Amino acid sequence: MSQTLPAPAASPRAIVPVLAFAGIVAALMQTLVVPLIGDLPQLLGTTATDATWVITATLLAAAVVTPVSGRLGDLYGKRPVMLGCTAMLVVGSVVCATASSVVPMIVGRAFQGAAMGLIPLGISVMRDLLPPERLGSSIALMSASLGIGGALGLPAAAAVAEYGSWRGLFWGAAVLALVVAFLVHRFLPRPG
Secondary structure (H helix, E strand, O other): OOOOOOOOOOOHHHHHHHHHHHHHHHHHHHHOOHHHOOOHHHHHOOOHHHHOHHHHHHHHHHHHHHHHHHHHHHHHOHHHHHHHHHHHHHHHHHHHHHOOOHHHHHHHHHHHHHHHHHHHHHHHHHHHHOOHHHHHHHHHHHHHHHHHHHHHHHHHHHHHHHHOOOHHHHHHHHHHHHHHHHHHHHHOOOOO
């Protein structure tokens, strides 16, 4: 007979850093390609107007997925929906890293925008699991992750684009998404 091990207990000390990191990674996607916008037409063989959709697609997807992910989290569990958001981020990042034209890049960036669903889900998880005395500061940290991710994304993306391959930005995003998925899987409790 095989015995399944119980899921690890949720530790408030682990939950807040994991969710804040997830928020930072999601927010990074919003500014990831800003340093490349001038080069995208030649990199992807397209017009400047079409290249702007590489940024717009991410913002549109985030605007749609953010409220939808919260509702899906209420219906199916926050942890599985968070893992779904990270899976879309991995897929989108790989599509972007391998794209050689604008359409796959736009599709991949839309998938990356779906990662913004991690923010409302993270706040909801905090409301469910943290004691009331820690809730305010934890939600503030999660909300601040939006600004932190955006602020880190611009210089990091500029440095990678300047000194490495632009595709490295997206491979790096895929790796970060896998780390987030591992942390969510490991430290957030299973719905029960």
